[in-house]
Amino acid sequence: MxxxxxxxxxxxxxxxxxxxxxxxxxxxxxxxxxxxxxxxxxxxxxxxxxxxxxxxxxxxxxxxxxxxxxxxxxxxxxxxxxxxxxxxxxxxxxxxxxxxxxxxxxxxxxxxxxxxxxxxxxxxxxxxxxxxxxxxxxxxxxxxxxxxxxxxxxxxxxxxxxxxPRFKYRGVMLDSARHYLTLDVILQNLDAMSYNKFNVFHWHIVDDQSFPFVSLTYPQLSQHGSYTPRHVYTPDDVQMVIEYARDRGIRVIVEFDTPGHSSSWRSIPNFLTPCYSKNGVPNGQFGPINPILNSTYTILEDFFREIKKRFPDQYVHLGGDEVNFSCWQSNPDIQNFMTQHGFGDHYELLEQYYEHNLVTIMEKIGLRYIIWQDVVDNNVKVDPNTVVQVWKTSPSYKAELAKVTKMNLQTILSSCWYLNYIGYGRDWERFYRCDPQDFKGTQQQKNLVIGGEACIWGEYVDSTNLMERFWPRASAVSERLWSSAKVTNVDAALPRIDHHRCYQLIRRGLRAQPINGYSFCQAEYNVVMNHLDRDEL
Amino acid sequence: MxxxxxxxxxxxxxxxxxxxxxxxxxxxxxxxxxxxxxxxxxxxxxxxxxxxxxxxxxxxxxxxxxxxxxxxxxxxxxxxxxxxxxxxxxxxxxxxxxxxxxxxxxxxxxxxxxxxxxxxxxxxxxxxxxxxxxxxxxxxxxxxxxxxxxxxxxxxxxxxxxxxPRFKYRGVMLDSARHYLTLDVILQNLDAMSYNKFNVFHWHIVDDQSFPFVSLTYPQLSQHGSYTPRHVYTPDDVQMVIEYARDRGIRVIVEFDTPGHSSSWRSIPNFLTPCYSKNGVPNGQFGPINPILNSTYTILEDFFREIKKRFPDQYVHLGGDEVNFSCWQSNPDIQNFMTQHGFGDHYELLEQYYEHNLVTIMEKIGLRYIIWQDVVDNNVKVDPNTVVQVWKTSPSYKAELAKVTKMNLQTILSSCWYLNYIGYGRDWERFYRCDPQDFKGTQQQKNLVIGGEACIWGEYVDSTNLMERFWPRASAVSERLWSSAKVTNVDAALPRIDHHRCYQLIRRGLRAQPINGYSFCQAEYNVVMNHLDRDEL
Known part of the structure; x- marks a missing residue:
C-alpha cells in the first residue's frame, strides 16, 4: 500500500x-x-x-x-x-x-x-x-x-x-530467415530505430532455414530456398528498405553468413559440402560451403559483386560463426585436401583457408566487412578496416573485447544485447547497465570499440511479435550507445523510458510493450486519439 | 544439419x-x-x-x-x-x-x-x-x-x-487494472477464445492500481479510481463485451476482489481501513476494506445488486486473495473490535468475518460466486455452489485440489496456467502437460474439478502485447480442458498447434506468436492474402 x-x-x-x-x-x-x-x-x-x-x-x-x-x-x-x-x-x-x-x-x-x-x-x-x-x-x-x-x-x-553520439555504430539486427518478417514490420522497425537514433540496420537476411533474398545472379537461391514463393524480398523490396532507412539516417548492412549457416544455398550445385556416412558413401546430406573447390570462390565473387551493386554501404556482414566440422570430417575429398595442405586434423585451418579466400575476394571487389568474433578467434588475417562483432558470453566478452582491440581491430558489442532472450520482469535494466568500453585495456583499445548492436534472433519472433518484444527494450541499448558514458542511473531512466514508450513509440503507432510494471499511457496503443474524446470529456 | x-x-x-x-x-x-x-x-x-x-x-x-x-x-x-x-x-x-x-x-x-x-x-x-x-x-x-x-x-x-467438453468450465482471465486493455483487444481475445472453445471470460476488471469499471451506483469509483477519464469501461462497453461473448457461447464472470486489492475503491468515504502510524495517529494511508463498519456491508450490497443487474451470469468472482493484515493491525478501532469478538491476534478470523458477511450478501441477492483459494484456506464457510479457484503453486496445488474437493466444493485450476510468466523457448508444453485431475482423490473428488483457467496478469501486459503473448500458448490449455484426458502427446500436438496458429489465429487476423522455433505460415500476420499474389505466382 x-x-x-x-x-x-x-x-x-x-x-x-x-x-x-x-x-x-x-x-x-x-x-x-x-x-x-x-x-x-x-x-x-x-x-x-x-x-x-x-x-x-x-x-x-x-x-x-x-x-x-x-x-x-x-x-x-x-x-x-x-x-x-x-x-x-x-x-x-x-x-x-x-x-x-x-x-x-x-x-x-x-x-x-x-x-x-x-x-x-x-x-x-x-x-x-x-x-x-x-x-x-x-x-x-x-x-x-x-x-x-x-x-x-x-x-x-x-x-x-x-x-x-558517443559511438558511431549503433545497430539493430533482425533475422528474417528463422521466420519471415513482412516488409511492413521491417519498415516499422526502421521508424522505431530513427526515434531512438540507431544508425545501422544489420539485416541477417538468410540462414540455414530459408533464403528469402531474391538474387538476380542466382535466382534459384530464393526459388528453392525460401519458405514459399511469397516469403521473399524482391529487388524492389530490398531497394525500398535501403531508401527508407537512408531517409532516416540508417545504413543497411546485409549479412550473408558463410561457410556455416548456409543450408538454404543448397540449390547451387556443388556449393555445399556433401556429407558421407561411415561406410564411405555420400549420405545425401550437405554441410557447410565446400571450401576446397575453385568454383566455390567464383560463385562467391559473382554473388558479392551483385551485393555490392545493390547495397550502397561500404560494409557487408560475412558472418563466419559456428562452423560445424563434422560433415567436412566425413568427406574423403576434404580429407585429401587437408593432407595435401598439411592441415592435419585441424579443421579450423580449413575454415581459416576458406575465410582467407573470402576476405581476399572482398578486397578484390572493394567491400569492407563485419564478421562474428569466431573468424578472428580462428586466427584468420583480416583487413585493418574490419569490424569484429563480439557476441559470445562465454568466455567473457570483456576478455574478447580486450583481445580484439589488442589486435588493433574495430569492434562492436552484442553479447549483452541478445533481446530475443526474454524473461519475466524488468530485463531492460541489465541492457542499460552493459557498457561496451567496460573492459581492461588502454585508451587506444577503448577507442577501437565503435559501438554495439541490439540483436533479436528469429526462432521465436515474426511479424506478430517483433515490434512489441523488441521495443522499448532496445531503447535501453540506444541510450547506452548514444548518450554520455556517465548516463547510467537506472532509477532516473525508468520514468524517462516509460515516457519515451508512450510518446515516441505508442503514440506514433508502434507497438511497444510495458516494461516497468503497472502504468498507463495517455494514448494507449490502437486507441486513435480522436476516439478518446468520449462523452465524459 | x-x-x-x-x-x-x-x-x-x-x-x-x-x-x-x-x-x-x-x-x-x-x-x-x-x-x-x-x-x-x-x-x-x-x-x-x-x-x-x-x-x-x-x-x-x-x-x-x-x-x-x-x-x-x-x-x-x-x-x-x-x-x-x-x-x-x-x-x-x-x-x-x-x-x-x-x-x-x-x-x-x-x-x-x-x-x-x-x-x-x-x-x-x-x-x-x-x-x-x-x-x-x-x-x-x-x-x-x-x-x-x-x-x-x-x-x-x-x-x-x-x-x-471434458470440463464444463474452460476459462481465460484478463486483468484490466494493472494496465488498461482497450475494448478492441478484449473483443479480439473473445474471438480467439471462441476459436479455442473456451467458454468463460473471467474479467479481473479492477484492482489496487485502477478502477476502470464505471458503476452507476458509485460513479466516483471510476471517476477517481481510473487512470484517466478515458481509461474506463462505460456501461455500453461492458454491455458490448457481454453480448459479444454470449454470441460466441462465452460467459462473462466479472471479479471485484475484496477485501484486499481494493486501493482503487478509495473514493468511497470510510470504506477502506485507515492505517495508523506507531504513535497512534492516522498516517493518511489506507488498507483493505474496513470490515468492522456496518456501512461497509450496505455499500457492498448496493454495489453487487448493480453487478447482478448488469452481468447476466449466475456467478460473480469475489476475489479474496492476499489480504495484508498490517494496516488492520495498526488501527485501534479494529483492535477493539477484535477484542470484543474474541478474535485475539488472529486477523484471519477478522478476514473470515468479512468474507462471511460478504457471502451472506450474495446469498441474499441471489448471486453465486467464485473465490480464490485463500478464502477456504482461511476456513470461511461458503455456499455449496461455490467454485474455488486454485492458484498457488506452493504449497502443492495438487494437495489444495484434494483438500478443496474433500470439502465437497467445486474447483478450477490455474496454478500451472499463469501465462503472464514468460521465458525463452517452448513453455506451452508445460501448460499442455498439466492436468486438473492429476491429484490423489476419489472419483467423486475428481468430479468436483469442473475445469481450469488460463490467467494473464497485467503487470507487463497491455493492448500492445496481450494477443501475441497469450496466443497460441493459451491454446495448449484449451485442449487440456476440452479434449479427452488421453490426448497428452506433446509431439503429436506440436504440428497441430502450429497449424492452429497459422490457420485459426493468424489467418483470421489475430496476432499469435511462433512458439516452436523456426517456421512459416502460408499467410503471415499483416499480409493480406490478396497482396500475396505477387508477380511470381
Missing part, C-alpha cells in the same frame, strides 16, 4: 516534471528555462538546403509533432494533478535548419552531431545546426520529442542542446 | 497430412475418409431454428471459411511438395444445423455437445446436431477448421465427429 502511494506520487510528479523536455536517448548537453512557447499549425521547418531527404523529414516530423493533442492534464482522474493552464510567452512559428555539407554520404564515419536552440527572448527563435544531413535528422528527432502536446495546444520550453 | 532435414521432412509430410481435417482442440471422436467434397460460394448454412445468435454465427463462419484461398501447394518452394490436383467426388452446398432446445441459457451447466457428419456418399450431405445453441457454436467452429482452402478452391473431407 505504502509503495503504491509512493509510486503514484512519483507518477504524479513525473506528469509535471518528466513529460516536457524529456529526450531519449539523453543528449550530451541540454538545458531548459521555464519560458514556454506555443506552437501552432502555422509552424514550419525552413532551410536553405532543401534536399529530398530533408524535405521528407520535415513532412514526417510535422505529422509527428501534431499527432495530438494529448489530454495530459485533465481534471478528475486519480493520478492527475489539477490542470494548470500553460502560459506561453510567445508563438514559435518556425525552426530554421542549417546544414554545412548536405552532400556528405551516409557511412560509418558520418557526422551526426547537431546543436538546437529554442530561444524565447527577446523573441521566439529556433535554430538547428548540423554539419551533415545525418546530424540534422537527429536534431529533428530531438526537437519533436521536446514538444508537449496538451489540450491547450502544443508547447515547447526554451531549450539549448549540443549533441553528438 | 541432419535435424534440419528431418524437420523439413516432417513439415513436408505435415503439409499433406496435418493441414486438412485438423481440429483444435481435438474432438472426442473423429473419423475421416479419403473422399473429398468441394465447397463453392453457393454454400449455405441452414436451420429450422434461426435465432439471432445462430444467424450471426452463420454469417461469421461463412466469412471465416471463405477467407481467401491459401496457396498451400504451390510449385517451386523448397519445403512444399509438388502440387497435387485435389479430386472432389462432389459439391457440398449446405450444412444443416439442428438444435433441440434453442431457449437454453448460457450457464455453468450448459450443454456444449454436438455431432457433425459430412457424408460424401451416396450424395454430399452435411449435418450438425446439438442439444443447445452452445453446442452448435462449438460444432460450427469445428466445421470451419475442417475446411482446406487451396488454389483449387475450398475442400472438406468426409468426416464424422461426436464431441463434448
Amino acid at each position: 505504502a509503495s503504491i502511494q509512493i509510486i503514484i506520487l512519483i507518477t504524479l510528479l513525473c506528469q509535471r516534471w518528466c513529460d516536457a523536455g524529456s529526450v531519449w536517448p539523453m543528449p550530451q548537453i541540454m538545458s531548459t528555462s521555464e519560458s514556454m512557447l506555443k506552437i501552432t499549425q502555422e509552424f514550419q521547418f525552413e532551410t536553405d538546403v532543401p534536399t529530398d531527404i530533408l524535405n521528407q523529414a520535415f513532412q514526417r516530423y510535422r505529422k509527428l509533432i501534431f499527432l495530438g493533442p494529448l489530454p495530459r492534464h485533465e481534471p478528475g482522474a486519480a493520478v492527475n494533478p489539477n490542470r494548470d493552464a500553460i502560459k506561453a510567452v510567445g508563438n514559435l512559428t518556425k525552426l530554421f535548419v542549417q546544414i554545412d555539407d548536405v552532400s556528405a554520404n551516409l557511412t560509418l564515419n558520418s557526422d551526426e552531431s547537431y546543436s538546437l536552440s529554442i530561444h524565447a527572448h527577446p523573441q521566439p527563435v529556433a535554430f538547428l545546426h548540423a554539419k551533415q544531413t545525418w546530424g540534422a535528422l537527429r536534431g529533428l528527432e530531438s526537437f519533436s520529442q521536446l514538444i508537449d502536446a496538451t489540450y491547450d495546444g502544443f508547447f515547447i520550453q526554451e531549450t539549448k542542446i549540443v549533441d553528438y | 541432419a535435424s534440419i532435414q528431418i524437420i523439413i521432412l516432417i513439415t513436408l509430410l505435415c503439409q499433406r497430412w496435418c493441414d486438412a481435417g485438423s481440429v483444435w482442440p481435438m474432438p472426442q471422436i473423429m473419423s475421416t475418409s479419403e473422399s473429398m467434397l468441394k465447397i463453392t460460394q453457393e454454400f449455405q448454412f441452414e436451420t429450422d431454428v434461426p435465432t439471432d445468435i445462430l444467424n450471426q454465427a452463420f454469417q461469421r463462419y461463412r466469412k471465416l471459411i471463405f477467407l481467401g484461398p491459401l496457396p498451400r501447394h504451390e510449385p517451386g518452394a523448397a519445403v512444399n511438395p509438388n502440387r497435387d490436383a485435389i479430386k472432389a467426388v462432389g459439391n457440398l452446398t449446405k450444412l444443416f444445423v439442428q438444435i433441440d432446445d434453442v431457449s437454453a441459457n448460457l450457464t455453468l451447466n450448459s450443454d456444449e455437445s454436438y455431432s457433425l457428419s459430412i457424408h460424401a456418399h451416396p450424395q454430399p450431405v452435411a449435418f450438425l446436431h446439438a442439444k443447445q445453441t452452445w453446442g452448435a457454436l462449438r460444432g460450427l467452429e469445428s466445421f470451419s477448421q475442417l475446411i482446406d482452402a487451396t488454389y483449387d478452391g475450398f475442400f472438406i473431407q468426409e468426416t464424422k465427429i461426436v464431441d463434448y
Whole structure:
C-alpha cells in the first residue's frame, strides 16, 4: 500500500516534471528555462538546403509533432494533478535548419552531431545546426520529442542542446530467415530505430532455414530456398528498405553468413559440402560451403559483386560463426585436401583457408566487412578496416573485447544485447547497465570499440511479435550507445523510458510493450486519439 | 544439419497430412475418409431454428471459411511438395444445423455437445446436431477448421465427429487494472477464445492500481479510481463485451476482489481501513476494506445488486486473495473490535468475518460466486455452489485440489496456467502437460474439478502485447480442458498447434506468436492474402 502511494506520487510528479523536455536517448548537453512557447499549425521547418531527404523529414516530423493533442492534464482522474493552464510567452512559428555539407554520404564515419536552440527572448527563435544531413535528422528527432502536446495546444520550453553520439555504430539486427518478417514490420522497425537514433540496420537476411533474398545472379537461391514463393524480398523490396532507412539516417548492412549457416544455398550445385556416412558413401546430406573447390570462390565473387551493386554501404556482414566440422570430417575429398595442405586434423585451418579466400575476394571487389568474433578467434588475417562483432558470453566478452582491440581491430558489442532472450520482469535494466568500453585495456583499445548492436534472433519472433518484444527494450541499448558514458542511473531512466514508450513509440503507432510494471499511457496503443474524446470529456 | 532435414521432412509430410481435417482442440471422436467434397460460394448454412445468435454465427463462419484461398501447394518452394490436383467426388452446398432446445441459457451447466457428419456418399450431405445453441457454436467452429482452402478452391473431407467438453468450465482471465486493455483487444481475445472453445471470460476488471469499471451506483469509483477519464469501461462497453461473448457461447464472470486489492475503491468515504502510524495517529494511508463498519456491508450490497443487474451470469468472482493484515493491525478501532469478538491476534478470523458477511450478501441477492483459494484456506464457510479457484503453486496445488474437493466444493485450476510468466523457448508444453485431475482423490473428488483457467496478469501486459503473448500458448490449455484426458502427446500436438496458429489465429487476423522455433505460415500476420499474389505466382 505504502509503495503504491509512493509510486503514484512519483507518477504524479513525473506528469509535471518528466513529460516536457524529456529526450531519449539523453543528449550530451541540454538545458531548459521555464519560458514556454506555443506552437501552432502555422509552424514550419525552413532551410536553405532543401534536399529530398530533408524535405521528407520535415513532412514526417510535422505529422509527428501534431499527432495530438494529448489530454495530459485533465481534471478528475486519480493520478492527475489539477490542470494548470500553460502560459506561453510567445508563438514559435518556425525552426530554421542549417546544414554545412548536405552532400556528405551516409557511412560509418558520418557526422551526426547537431546543436538546437529554442530561444524565447527577446523573441521566439529556433535554430538547428548540423554539419551533415545525418546530424540534422537527429536534431529533428530531438526537437519533436521536446514538444508537449496538451489540450491547450502544443508547447515547447526554451531549450539549448549540443549533441553528438558517443559511438558511431549503433545497430539493430533482425533475422528474417528463422521466420519471415513482412516488409511492413521491417519498415516499422526502421521508424522505431530513427526515434531512438540507431544508425545501422544489420539485416541477417538468410540462414540455414530459408533464403528469402531474391538474387538476380542466382535466382534459384530464393526459388528453392525460401519458405514459399511469397516469403521473399524482391529487388524492389530490398531497394525500398535501403531508401527508407537512408531517409532516416540508417545504413543497411546485409549479412550473408558463410561457410556455416548456409543450408538454404543448397540449390547451387556443388556449393555445399556433401556429407558421407561411415561406410564411405555420400549420405545425401550437405554441410557447410565446400571450401576446397575453385568454383566455390567464383560463385562467391559473382554473388558479392551483385551485393555490392545493390547495397550502397561500404560494409557487408560475412558472418563466419559456428562452423560445424563434422560433415567436412566425413568427406574423403576434404580429407585429401587437408593432407595435401598439411592441415592435419585441424579443421579450423580449413575454415581459416576458406575465410582467407573470402576476405581476399572482398578486397578484390572493394567491400569492407563485419564478421562474428569466431573468424578472428580462428586466427584468420583480416583487413585493418574490419569490424569484429563480439557476441559470445562465454568466455567473457570483456576478455574478447580486450583481445580484439589488442589486435588493433574495430569492434562492436552484442553479447549483452541478445533481446530475443526474454524473461519475466524488468530485463531492460541489465541492457542499460552493459557498457561496451567496460573492459581492461588502454585508451587506444577503448577507442577501437565503435559501438554495439541490439540483436533479436528469429526462432521465436515474426511479424506478430517483433515490434512489441523488441521495443522499448532496445531503447535501453540506444541510450547506452548514444548518450554520455556517465548516463547510467537506472532509477532516473525508468520514468524517462516509460515516457519515451508512450510518446515516441505508442503514440506514433508502434507497438511497444510495458516494461516497468503497472502504468498507463495517455494514448494507449490502437486507441486513435480522436476516439478518446468520449462523452465524459 | 541432419535435424534440419528431418524437420523439413516432417513439415513436408505435415503439409499433406496435418493441414486438412485438423481440429483444435481435438474432438472426442473423429473419423475421416479419403473422399473429398468441394465447397463453392453457393454454400449455405441452414436451420429450422434461426435465432439471432445462430444467424450471426452463420454469417461469421461463412466469412471465416471463405477467407481467401491459401496457396498451400504451390510449385517451386523448397519445403512444399509438388502440387497435387485435389479430386472432389462432389459439391457440398449446405450444412444443416439442428438444435433441440434453442431457449437454453448460457450457464455453468450448459450443454456444449454436438455431432457433425459430412457424408460424401451416396450424395454430399452435411449435418450438425446439438442439444443447445452452445453446442452448435462449438460444432460450427469445428466445421470451419475442417475446411482446406487451396488454389483449387475450398475442400472438406468426409468426416464424422461426436464431441463434448471434458470440463464444463474452460476459462481465460484478463486483468484490466494493472494496465488498461482497450475494448478492441478484449473483443479480439473473445474471438480467439471462441476459436479455442473456451467458454468463460473471467474479467479481473479492477484492482489496487485502477478502477476502470464505471458503476452507476458509485460513479466516483471510476471517476477517481481510473487512470484517466478515458481509461474506463462505460456501461455500453461492458454491455458490448457481454453480448459479444454470449454470441460466441462465452460467459462473462466479472471479479471485484475484496477485501484486499481494493486501493482503487478509495473514493468511497470510510470504506477502506485507515492505517495508523506507531504513535497512534492516522498516517493518511489506507488498507483493505474496513470490515468492522456496518456501512461497509450496505455499500457492498448496493454495489453487487448493480453487478447482478448488469452481468447476466449466475456467478460473480469475489476475489479474496492476499489480504495484508498490517494496516488492520495498526488501527485501534479494529483492535477493539477484535477484542470484543474474541478474535485475539488472529486477523484471519477478522478476514473470515468479512468474507462471511460478504457471502451472506450474495446469498441474499441471489448471486453465486467464485473465490480464490485463500478464502477456504482461511476456513470461511461458503455456499455449496461455490467454485474455488486454485492458484498457488506452493504449497502443492495438487494437495489444495484434494483438500478443496474433500470439502465437497467445486474447483478450477490455474496454478500451472499463469501465462503472464514468460521465458525463452517452448513453455506451452508445460501448460499442455498439466492436468486438473492429476491429484490423489476419489472419483467423486475428481468430479468436483469442473475445469481450469488460463490467467494473464497485467503487470507487463497491455493492448500492445496481450494477443501475441497469450496466443497460441493459451491454446495448449484449451485442449487440456476440452479434449479427452488421453490426448497428452506433446509431439503429436506440436504440428497441430502450429497449424492452429497459422490457420485459426493468424489467418483470421489475430496476432499469435511462433512458439516452436523456426517456421512459416502460408499467410503471415499483416499480409493480406490478396497482396500475396505477387508477380511470381
